[in-house]
Amino acid sequence: MPDLYAIIRIRGRLDVPPDVDYTLKLLRLHKKFHMVIYPSNQPGLKGMLQKAKDWITWGEINYETLVELLRKRGRTLGNKPLTDEFVDKYLSKYGIYGGIQGLAKALLEGKIKLHKLEVIKPVFRLHPPRGGFKRSTKRPFNDGGELGYRGKSINELIKRML
Known part of the structure; x- marks a missing residue:
């Protein structure tokens, strides 16, 4: 069962090298404070994260934070909020029940990938x-900043950003 990485773009669009910009586009992180979720065993993901590590932060998301994120910030096509009724109606063909x-x-169990729906x-x-950010947005997390891999502490940041 692979972990789910929550990947958040922290820095904006100014002075981004072309190769990093292309990587961020592949990750669908077009704007500041956008977030995506990918399984940690996704092919090529680790290399993309390393290339864009000076513009993003990532870590493993837990169940409670994921449910809260889907409730508050989940959107369907047409930019409508994600609801239990919508999930039961449209995702039952994927075997997903329970809202x-x-x-x-x-x-979290890896039965389905969000970017494939x-x-x-x-x-x-x-x-x-x-x-606000508690540390510098220009330094790595392990060096007293906000960027790069942060492990389970991504959940605290996500809850502050909802």
Whole structure:
């Protein structure tokens, strides 16, 4: 059962090298504070994360944060909010039942990939973090900044950005 990586773009579009910009486009991170979710065993993902590590942060998302994220920021095609009724109606053909909790469980178990679903937008548009960033947005997480791999502490950041 692979972990799910939550990947958030922290820095904006100014002065981004072309190769990093292309990588961010492949990850669907077009704007600041956009977030995507990918399984950690996705082919080529680790290389893309390393290439864009100076513009993004990522870590493993847990079940509670994923459910809250899908409820508050999940969008369907047509930019309508994601609801339990929508999940039961349109995702039952994928074997997903139980509303948003069932979708979150299926995502964490690796039964389905969010970016493969046609009816749910794969990008979550988040707010800037409440209380601001606690550290520099130009330094790696392990070096006293906000960028790069942060492990399970991504959940705290996501909750502040919902």
